[in-house]
Amino acid sequence: MRILPDENIYDKIIDLAKRRGFFWPSYEIYGGQAGFYDIGPYGMVLKRKLIDLWRELFIKGNQDTVVEVETPIIGPSIVYEASGHVENFTDPIVRCNSCGRIFRADHLIEEKLNIDVEGFSLSELNNIIKEKGLRCPVCNGELGEVKTFNLLFKTQIGPYEGNIGYIRPELAQGIFVAFKRIHESLRNKLPLGIAQVGKVGRNEISPRQGMIRLRDFTIMEMEYFFNPDKKDCPNIEKYYNETLNILPYSYKENKKDFITVTVKEAIERNFVINPCMAYWMVIGKLLLLKLGVPETNMYFLEKGPKERAHYSSQTFDHMVKTSRWGWIEVAGYAYRGDYDLSRHKKYSNADIEVFEAYKEPVVMKVRKVLLDKAYAGRNFKSKAPEIMKSVEELDPDYVIREINEKGKININGIDIPKEALIIIEKDEKVSGRKFIPHVIEPSFGTDRLLYVLLEYAYREVDGRIVLSFPRYLSPADAVVLPLIEDDEKLINKAKEVYSYLMSEGFNVLYDDNGSIGKRYARSDEIGVPVAFTIDYQTLEDDTITMRDRDTWKQIRISISDAANALKKFIYNSADLGELGKEVETKG
């Protein structure tokens, strides 16, 4: 595990990424458009492997509870009204006519005039600004009209004007609206994690920072649904002794640094609102470790009440240190409670609640208050059924207290003497209960991780760039090189080896252009972990050399062992020395 270089390597990485086809700004030939990036051929392999690694840890590693789905990118407006995005993803902004600065209109009023304007409409905010003569706090210029700026990308579904759709700003809503179906199709089990990978769009006001802040990007997300009454978390025991670097909000206010605690401590000291929060944070940590980020270069930052999204009651940002941007957020872990499902229940009228049967039906002794039927009929005639029902709904304890004190109860202005009341106790069988599950959401920014992956892989050796990706993530498993260009015998042999490795399922490159040193350098720069070289000895005894990208050491092995050696080297992190005898090469 390497430490990040102190030097700012951003420009070098961006340069390399463009040159070698990892990623670059989109729409370049038209001058570009901020906030959009293309992923190139090698970047695409990396990204795919990155996503697969996430799947491995979050889904496959938890296949007893977690499944994956795919839902649409565009949703009808009702979905994002229910989710709160139409309302809360919008900022009222006001522009100074003279200096052009833009302010949050509500914040400005609250600060300057000390008026609580939460929930005020645009025209109300406008009126306040006009009436109170509020001016630009910077240049004292006149303020323009209050406008909304919503970060949702808006579109129209079909040819019907007014049929508004939005591009999803997160994957979550697609999962929430389908929750009931997914949950039923999996025979109502809980806890249930529903994961999704996909593109989202956020119409950022002014995106900068290249791959770090995009208007269109890939998220890897999971909504983990569970019974809020069960305060345990399945399988967490095996991670009890794993450590987490946490900066709780209360510590942050006191300007303290993050602390390192075990998962067990984090739960016991209530740093996390629910043990499952800690569980997914550990899985997230393990993902980052596998990408090559050392634990000292990451921590979990708790967001304060005002910093959190509208749906969240606890959020941790997963921060990773980068050379250019300092600490950046690569993932968020949000406790969304029952906010989303409750909202969709309300807006759709769908029965979204989950029924959970008790292990055995619980027989409870239930006391009930009954009104003597004969008394009711005689005294209340046609109103009797109604009054009897009201009586039955009363709390028995209340009735007993009233009887003891007054000898009667009063209901809807009618006195009922204690002689007419019967209090019975009966057994009632309850086989389960209905509730709305709570949700914990770990959500990763894939493109940010891609950038982080490059930063942590980047190093320079003798003025040459080497991308030391973890071997299993590299854009190719190996490159096959004939030692000398333009020697037909070597080239034919090399192409045989190349086909053979491909047929074994490896992702292999071939290069016969330029001196051997140049080709090693090229493959190092792409981050290919292994180079197999075919030389004149190969033609005699079918052995080839296998070169390690990171040490430049070589061993000689027979071609028939190559696939097996490559497999061990890449997936079992074997040392080169374990796979064969090191050979001296002229340097």
Next chain:
RNA sequence: GCGGCGGUAGUCUAGCCUGGAUUAGGACGCUGGCCCCCCAAGCCAGAGGUCCCGGGUUCAAAUCCCGGCCGCCGCACCA
């Protein structure tokens, strides 16, 4: 969105202030050839440029002016 700085082959850059004879020059990379038995060697040849875009000034614009786009920095904004 504001302010500052910048934008010249794949990459980095010279030229811009002081407009014209520079065919927009170089380095690296790329392609081909020669040579090469292991780490960007050498020699030769070649391809590759809307000088970010649009408008203006001028006989003449990569060069000066205006607007736009994009990038970096600062501010602002930010689930």
